[in-house]
Amino acid sequence: MFDLLTKHLIAPNVWRYSIRAPEIAVKRQAGHFVILRPAANSERIPLTIVASDPAAGTLDIIFQVVGATTRELAALPEGGAIHDIAGPLGHPTHIEKFGTAVMVGGGVGIAPLLPIAQAFKQKGNRVITILGGRSQDFLILENDLKPVSDELFIATDDGSRGQKGLVTDVLKTIISKEKIDIIVAIGPVVMMKAVAELTRPQGIKTMVSLNPLMIDGTGMCGVCRCKVAGKTKFACVDGPEFDGHQVDFDSLKRRLSMFKDEEKKRMEAGN
Amino acid sequence: MSPINLNRAHMPEQEPNIRAHNFAEVNTGLTPELAKQEAARCLFCKKPTCIEGCPVHINIPHFIQAILEDHPDEAVRRIRVDNSLPAICGRVCPQETQCEEKCVLAKKGAPIAIGALERFVGDHAIRACILPDMSNVRANGRKIAIIGSGPSGLTCAGELIKFGYAVTVFEALHELGGVLSYGIPEFRLPKEMIVKCEIDTLKNMGVQFVPNAVIGKIHTIPELQDMGYDAIYIATGAGYPTFMNIPGEDLNYVYSANEFLTRVNLMQAFKGDQSATPIYIGKRVAVIGGGNTALDSARSALRLGAEKVYIVYRRSEAEMPGRAEEIKHAKEEGIDFQLLTLPLEYLSHPNGSVRAMRCIRMELAEPDASGRRKPVPIAGSEFEFQIDSAVVAIGTQANPIIAATTPGLETNKWGYITANESGETNLKNVFAGGDIVSGSATVILAMGAGRTAAGQIHESLNSAK
Numbered sequence: 001m002f003d004l005l006t007k008h009l010i011a012p013n014v015w016r017y018s019i020r021a022p023e024i025a026v027k028r029q030a031g032h033f034v035i036l037r038p039a040a041n042s043e044r045i046p047l048t049i050v051a052s053d054p055a056a057g058t059l060d061i062i063f064q065v066v067g068a069t070t071r072e073l074a075a076l077p078e079g080g081a082i083h084d085i086a087g088p089l090g091h092p093t094h095i096e097k098f099g100t101a102v103m104v105g106g107g108v109g110i111a112p113l114l115p116i117a118q119a120f121k122q123k124g125n126r127v128i129t130i131l132g133g134r135s136q137d138f139l140i141l142e143n144d145l146k147p148v149s150d151e152l153f154i155a156t157d158d159g160s161r162g163q164k165g166l167v168t169d170v171l172k173t174i175i176s177k178e179k180i181d182i183i184v185a186i187g188p189v190v191m192m193k194a195v196a197e198l199t200r201p202q203g204i205k206t207m208v209s210l211n212p213l214m215i216d217g218t219g220m221c222g223v224c225r226c227k228v229a230g231k232t233k234f235a236c237v238d239g240p241e242f243d244g245h246q247v248d249f250d251s252l253k254r255r256l257s258m259f260k261d262e263e264k265k266r267m268e269a270g271n
Numbered sequence: 272m273s274p275i276n277l278n279r280a281h282m283p284e285q286e287p288n289i290r291a292h293n294f295a296e297v298n299t300g301l302t303p304e305l306a307k308q309e310a311a312r313c314l315f316c317k318k319p320t321c322i323e324g325c326p327v328h329i330n331i332p333h334f335i336q337a338i339l340e341d342h343p344d345e346a347v348r349r350i351r352v353d354n355s356l357p358a359i360c361g362r363v364c365p366q367e368t369q370c371e372e373k374c375v376l377a378k379k380g381a382p383i384a385i386g387a388l389e390r391f392v393g394d395h396a397i398r399a400c401i402l403p404d405m406s407n408v409r410a411n412g413r414k415i416a417i418i419g420s421g422p423s424g425l426t427c428a429g430e431l432i433k434f435g436y437a438v439t440v441f442e443a444l445h446e447l448g449g450v451l452s453y454g455i456p457e458f459r460l461p462k463e464m465i466v467k468c469e470i471d472t473l474k475n476m477g478v479q480f481v482p483n484a485v486i487g488k489i490h491t492i493p494e495l496q497d498m499g500y501d502a503i504y505i506a507t508g509a510g511y512p513t514f515m516n517i518p519g520e521d522l523n524y525v526y527s528a529n530e531f532l533t534r535v536n537l538m539q540a541f542k543g544d545q546s547a548t549p550i551y552i553g554k555r556v557a558v559i560g561g562g563n564t565a566l567d568s569a570r571s572a573l574r575l576g577a578e579k580v581y582i583v584y585r586r587s588e589a590e591m592p593g594r595a596e597e598i599k600h601a602k603e604e605g606i607d608f609q610l611l612t613l614p615l616e617y618l619s620h621p622n623g624s625v626r627a628m629r630c631i632r633m634e635l636a637e638p639d640a641s642g643r644r645k646p647v648p649i650a651g652s653e654f655e656f657q658i659d660s661a662v663v664a665i666g667t668q669a670n671p672i673i674a675a676t677t678p679g680l681e682t683n684k685w686g687y688i689t690a691n692e693s694g695e696t697n698l699k700n701v702f703a704g705g706d707i708v709s710g711s712a713t714v715i716l717a718m719g720a721g722r723t724a725a726g727q728i729h730e731s732l733n734s735a736k
Contacts, residue, residue, distance in 0.1 A: 023489055023490075024489065027488065027489060037445060041539075041546075041547055042547050043538065043547040043548045044445070044538070044548075068547065069547060072547075083445070084445040084482070084483050085483060086443065086444075086445070086483040086484075086485055087485070087488065087489070088488055088489070089485065089488060215530065215533055215534065215538065215548075216443070216444060216453075216533065217485075218443045218444075218485055218670065218672065219510070219511050219670050219671065219672065220443075220453070220510040220511065220512075220529055220533070220670070221512070221527060221529045221530040221533050222512040222514070222526075222527035222529060222530050223526075223527075223530045225514070225521060226521075227521060232514055232516065232520070232521070237670075237671060237672060248521075251521050254521075254522075254523060254622075254623035255521065255523060255623075257523070257622075257623070258523040258524070258551075258624075259549045259551065261551075262549035262551060263549065266547070266549070269544070
């Protein structure tokens, strides 16, 4: 059991949890994720790590309520406990000094992006950050990203904050003005695909972090298989980060919808 | 001397038309009367060949004698000398190619039903709560880490705890048992009644278990050594699913057998709406492969309510690696065997879910490297059939996590850990066994490797002093 120390609603339906998990807190690096089960009979779900404090033994996760299991997780009270957490899982992000790095984050994808941006900055890269969301209310972690970003841009669908439009509109302008050495894009599949398509012609190295369905997260079940450069890869042990120019995003999007109907039934049954 | 009795006991089982719709155990176990009758058939050979056939060399006539003499508690004690998981082995061991094949009565067509008797004894231990006697065991102050709580890890733990080691078993999943929990279905191996009870026995003996611990991630092997573990046994299994790499394999509802069985068993989708983890199979299911995992998947799909379940296998029945008993059970339950058939492609509905598969018929040519006759396609025999889901059960590979995070650990070209017959790897006091060394094999072979490694660990740690 893992104690839930604090919980904060940071955007509509988006929670930040601080959990006591001392062993994971020590080992976790940017890019890692965890698999958890809120209660003894819950589904296993993969979630991203936003921060950890090895000294305090805490692990912070951010998640959006999108289905029955995240709803169950969101219902846990402060002082309650999460039944199982396994991690840290996946390969950590490859961090080196590339030069100028652009971090593109959309929605809750901004959560795993924060530690990556921090690590890139610490390695001496110039970091440009672009955050996107439906509206001002859905933007998260702006104040955490500011200190590690040499420049920070915002795009919202409704223009309630920053530029009205998409993160790719901002990225297009940046690419046209200066030489970019690497881009890390994490967010909805359509966003990652759009970023990869935008940077492909220029051949700018573009890393994306994939969020397929997972069960065990250790390479055992194969549900997280993705097509990368025409080959079958398991996001849990081969990823979750891949070269965005090689990823078959359409296959990923389709596979993410696999249990949509079953999930809907479960959500309705729970109400 | 009494005449040889060739009337082999048959374990009662649920009727096929009933069991095909429930997840309760197919075989219901010998009654004490049947067990005693069967024990009475044993010739108690001076040189029991059955023992040679057993990978862990259980003293078979010795425990059968106790059944015959109405001392089931003593039978438990005798079997546990060599096997810490009798209720599991009695169910899933391929006795017909091991102990029973070597029984002298096998020549007459009626070997002693050793598996059924072993199960009888194992079940008695659970029912009567007979715990192993640990009163003579003295803690020796040394610590062993075992990675993986599947059959090999559990067996190794059960042996080492008896030698007085402090044994900790690390398990990646939230549930203990490895393939016994996620892989083998409820109707062949009940989880609550059997697997959990056998593991509880080990807990009672003092074995510590740490779930949710992915070794290589939370702790590496060198870190475990730094944490004070004197020896490490790697028993992580070969649970990395293989795909055929044919078009459409990424379509929705094309599962690996591991995913399908994990959803059904570990995540309990067999309980229907009571399970938080979904599964969708539709009406028509194709299972690709001819091993026990394929048979388990097909029979699980039937029990989940599929109207038609196919086994698609590229060789003929004679080459099927699945146990004869499981093949027989599957046929009785109405599984449709499409033999000498090779999948070529999965076809899609517009929404990205699988709609049909395209296959080609095969014929057998000369034997190949495996010694089995090689299947070759029959030109022009392609055909299509409709399916709503598919389960790919063509085998597994080595999981890469431990090898990738253990500097200097030798593996072969397929990623399996290199270990000698005693389980020693090239690293000092690091041992390995079971499927992560041999590639996919059986529960009992993995257990045999665990037992051998335990002996070697004990010897190595003591000769070093």
